Amino acid sequence: MRRQSFYRYLMSLRDPNKHDEITQFANDAFYDQGFPKQTDDYHEVSDYLEMNASYLPSMSIFDQVWQGYTDKMDN
Template structure:
């Protein structure tokens, strides 16, 4: 079974890093409402735009999404 985006994002966690992707992953870990079981770009993007004040720019999400797609290949 294919990993959800959230499952992939959790591989980027690093509580000791100030890298923007690691910080995104760290914050998403604590976000109880994050859509954890989907791989749908539109659903995740909409959620982040409306609810993720911890994400300073959607470009970070776009970068991680591209890594996720490469991981799935």
């Protein structure tokens, strides 16, 4: 069984009432029409964000979320 996409996991972190960096990343990615929504590949998502996601102030935020994603998917 294939694990859920990173985007789907990221969308579970959305919250209009919270304003921390991770929640803001999720909220902003929701409006990003080009976000790679079907993949679970780190490099594909990372490359996309580095080239296209001006809304993400630091790739370390992505790395934190990716770690949470892999922790959840590996359990």
